[in-house]
Amino acid sequence: xxxxxxxxxxxxxxxxxxxxxxxxxxxxxxxxxxxxxxxxxxxxxxxxxxxxxxxxxxxxxxxxxxxxxxxxxxxxxxxxxxxxxxxxxxxxxxxxxxxxxxxxxxxxxxxxxxxxxxxxxxxxxxxxxxxxxxxxxxxxxxxxxxxxxxxxxxxxxxxxxxxxxxxxxxxxxxxxx
Amino acid sequence: xxxxxxxxxxxxxxxxxxxxxxxxxxxxxxxxxxxxxxxxxxxxxxxxxxxxxxxxxxxxxxxxxxxxxxxxxxxxxxxxxxxxxxxxxxxxxxxxxxxxxxxxxxxxxxxxxxxxxxxxxxxxxxxxxxxxxxxxxxxxxxxxxxxxxxxxxxxxxxxxxxxxxxxxxxxxxxxxxxxxxxxxxxxxxxxxxxxxxxxxxxxxxxxxxxxxxxxxxxxxxxxxxxxxxxxxxxxxxxxxxxxxxxxxxxxxxxxxxxxxxxxxxxxxxxxxxxxxxxxxxxxxxxxxxxxxxxxxxxxxxxxxxxxxxxxxxxxxxxxxxx
Numbered sequence: 001x002x003x004x005x006x007x008x009x010x011x012x013x014x015x016x017x018x019x020x021x022x023x024x025x026x027x028x029x030x031x032x033x034x035x036x037x038x039x040x041x042x043x044x045x046x047x048x049x050x051x052x053x054x055x056x057x058x059x060x061x062x063x064x065x066x067x068x069x070x071x072x073x074x075x076x077x078x079x080x081x082x083x084x085x086x087x088x089x090x091x092x093x094x095x096x097x098x099x100x101x102x103x104x105x106x107x108x109x110x111x112x113x114x115x116x117x118x119x120x121x122x123x124x125x126x127x128x129x130x131x132x133x134x135x136x137x138x139x140x141x142x143x144x145x146x147x148x149x150x151x152x153x154x155x156x157x158x159x160x161x162x163x164x165x166x167x168x169x170x171x172x173x174x175x176x177x
Numbered sequence: 178x179x180x181x182x183x184x185x186x187x188x189x190x191x192x193x194x195x196x197x198x199x200x201x202x203x204x205x206x207x208x209x210x211x212x213x214x215x216x217x218x219x220x221x222x223x224x225x226x227x228x229x230x231x232x233x234x235x236x237x238x239x240x241x242x243x244x245x246x247x248x249x250x251x252x253x254x255x256x257x258x259x260x261x262x263x264x265x266x267x268x269x270x271x272x273x274x275x276x277x278x279x280x281x282x283x284x285x286x287x288x289x290x291x292x293x294x295x296x297x298x299x300x301x302x303x304x305x306x307x308x309x310x311x312x313x314x315x316x317x318x319x320x321x322x323x324x325x326x327x328x329x330x331x332x333x334x335x336x337x338x339x340x341x342x343x344x345x346x347x348x349x350x351x352x353x354x355x356x357x358x359x360x361x362x363x364x365x366x367x368x369x370x371x372x373x374x375x376x377x378x379x380x381x382x383x384x385x386x387x388x389x390x391x392x393x394x395x396x397x398x399x400x401x402x403x404x405x406x407x408x409x410x411x412x413x414x415x416x417x418x419x420x421x422x423x424x425x426x427x428x429x430x431x432x433x434x435x436x437x438x439x440x441x442x443x444x445x446x447x448x449x450x451x452x453x454x455x456x457x458x459x460x461x462x463x464x465x466x467x468x469x470x471x472x473x474x475x476x477x478x479x480x481x482x483x484x485x486x487x488x489x490x491x492x493x494x495x496x497x498x499x
Contacts, residue, residue, distance in 0.1 A: 069205060072217035072247075077480060083179040084478055087205040123214035 005154055006173040011135070014151030015044065018133050019051035021149050026100055029056050031128060033064040033096065037105040037117050038088045042067050043164045044135055045104035064099065066092035073116035090120060097125040102149075106162035108134040111145035136160055136173055178202070180478045184296040184303040187312035188353040196321065196358055199474055203322050206477070207470040209246060219477060220249040226279040228270065229306070230256045230286045235441055235465065236306050236316070240283050243472035252279075271295045271303075281476065284308075302479045310344050316440055317350025319471040321358065323464050324395055327436055332359030335432075337389055338380075339423060340399035340448050341370045343410075347440045348399055352378050365389035366421060369410040386421050393431045397438040398423050401448045414447060424450040428458070436460055 006014060026032050032052070036045025046065065053060035069088040071077075077084070103117055114132060121130060131148040139155035152173070154160065159176040180195050188196070209215050225244040227237050237253065244251045256270075267286075274282055281302045284292050289309030296303035307313040325331055336355055342348045342364045355362045356379045363381040364371055376382055383389030390396065401417060411417050428435055437449075437459040445451045454461065 072205070072209075072219040072477075077219060080480070084480055086178045087202060087477070089205045089208055091208065119218070123216075124212060 001177045003175040003177065004172055005136070005160065005175055006152060008171040011151075011171040011173060014135060015047050016051055018149040018151055019048055019055055022048065022052050022102060022131075022133070023055045025131070025148075026102075028100075029058055029063070031098065031100045032102065033066070033094060033099040034102045034104060035066040035068055035092065035117075035121070037103070037113060038067060038069045039167075040106035040162045040164060041104045043166045044106055044133075044162075045102070048102065048104060048133060064094040066090075066094065066096075068092070068103075068117050068120055070113055070116035070120065073119050075112060075116070092124055095125060096121060096127045099127050101127045101130045102133055103130050104133045106135050107160055108132070108137045108145075108147050108150075109140060111141045111143035114145050115143050135162055178478070183300075183479065184292070184305075185314050185475055185479060186292050186296060186303070186305045188314045188317045188350045188357075189312065191314075191354070191357065193357050196318075196354055198478065199318055199471070200322055200325050202474040202478060203467070203470050206246075206473040207467070209473075210466070210470070216246050216248055218248045220244065220247040220280075220480065223249040223280040223480075224278055225249045225251045225281040225283065225476070226274045226277075227251065227253045227283045227306070228256065228274065228285075229254070230284070230291075231307065233285055233306070235468075236285065236313075237283075239465070239468045240304075240306065240315075240472055243469050243476060244281070246469070247473055247476055249281075249476070267291060267294060268298045271299050271301075275299050275301050281479070304475065304479070307346055309346065310349070311346055312350045312353075313346040314350050315468070315472055315475060316347045317354045318475070319464060319468040320347075320351055320397060320438060320440070321354045322471050323438065323460055323467050324355075324360075324436070326467070327460060327463075328394060331355065334360040334395060335393045336360050336362050336395040336397060337393045338362065338364045338397050338399060339386065339389075339421060340366050341401055341405065341410075342366055342375060342399070343370045343372050344402055344405060345399045351397060352380055356380065363389055363393070367411050367417070370405075386423075386427060387430060390423075390427055390430050393435060395436045395438060396423060396428070396431065397440075398449050400440065400442065401444055403444065403447075418447060422446075422448060422450055423453055425452060425456070428453065434458075438464060440464070 034045045034049040036042035049063050050060050069090050071085050071087045133149035134147045135151040137150045137153045138160050161174050163172050165171050227240055229237055241251050279301050283304045283306050285306040286308050289311035291308050292303050292305035305314055338348050352362055365383040365386050368384055439461045
């Protein structure tokens with residue numbers, strides 16, 4: 001059984017709200033950069049970047065964009081045995097130092113993915129600051145990590161799935177029971 | 178994503194899906210090389226032992242760098258050829274390494290099948306870094322990846338292996354991998370250095386290099402093992418150079434975008450003309466770089482299971498008593 005938490009309209013509204021917050025807190029666009037965490041975080045980061053550019057009347061192509069895959073930094077690789085997770089490429093084609101990085105993921109839950117992403121960014125350099133944006137915060141953290149920008153809070157240990165136009169043809173957030 | 182095995186012994190037993198799994202995994206590791214910190218914590222706390230019963234610089238170094246970039250601890254053991262060594266003492270060496278908690282054992286041995294013997298007797302992941310004239314699977318994989326990276330496909334590629342096929346484990350691993358991925362593979366060299374059975378693997382045999390090189394996409398040149406000349410397998414180096422050296426002129430017969438490969442170490446002026454080795458068509462240094470990324474991918478894909486599962490009975494007893 002699935003239950004829709006956010007429909008397509010609500011997803012877009014949430015992204016717009018987050019973009020507004022980002023603009024409010026980051027006055028200097030020359031220092032702004034977006035990095036999405038694979039897989040869904042990448043699509044949401046791309047859209048946040050475009051919305052933010054629109055609000056600032058800037059050319060989106062002038063805002064640096066990168067992607068992160070956390071697999072090589074996971075803390076549970078020992079549990080996989082012979083069936084290892086698929087690795088995607090980490091591409092950060094700009095110098096992250098002196099940047100205010102907006103790190104983006106679809107769902108924030110235990111905080112372990114974000115921990116790994118922070119470690120990767122540290123290996124790339126020393127950004128001015130890192131701010132975390134997520135579409136859904138489902139609570140039950142296992143690490144002391146919080147997001148700066150949250151689309152919707154929905155406390156649950158159930159499986160929450162974010163669907164995107166880019167993959168599933170429609171934007172929505174659903175609860176899988 | 179899985180190779181479904183604990184060891185990498187040869188590409189003979191790899192199917193197309195396994196090969197594709199490796200090809201798809203390499204790029205993220207290669208991306209690490211362009212960062213200021215080239216290391217990831219993936220294999221932190223794991224121990225890799227390189228056990229080389231034959232001399233090697235590049236393969237051993239490549240494995241060592243690959244393991245270190247994944248944060249594993251590496252121990253290198255060089256064994257003199259003179260102490261080789263009956264089956265039993267090989268297993269004992271392996272067991273000793275395992276008692277020292279080695280998670281991976283990377284072995285090179287002059288006897289074909291030595292890695293298999295080790296693999297059957299140990300829990301550690303065994304990786305074959307060259308066994309006799311049998312296989313050198315990571316070289317096969319890195320050659321395959323280099324072709325895939327440059328030509329964007331393997332199926333339909335015309336690949337020519339030139340030189341000493343008989344004594345070349347690199348050639349065998351190349352043939353297994355390339356034919357399974359749908360490449361058209363041919364070999365060229367003196368009749369004494371080409372086993373006639375090789376045709377059974379689905380490769381074409383040529384004794385005339387000018388004929389063989391026509392329209393090929395890739396030429397992979399194997400090292401002439403000069404020590405073989407004493408076995409009278411080819412009349413003279415001079416004659417070999419005349420008939421089988423890959424030269425600019427001969428490459429004129431291949432496709433215009435032909436790619437030149439060599440697993441190293443090269444004998445410039447013997448199997449490969451010096452200007453060919455330095456030409457833009459040569460990807461020999463790229464092969465070395467890719468070798469590290471491919472070996473990182475292999476170490477990752479064979480990653481050992483949880484440590485608790487590998488405790489011996491004695492250790493479990495001690496742990497309980499404490």
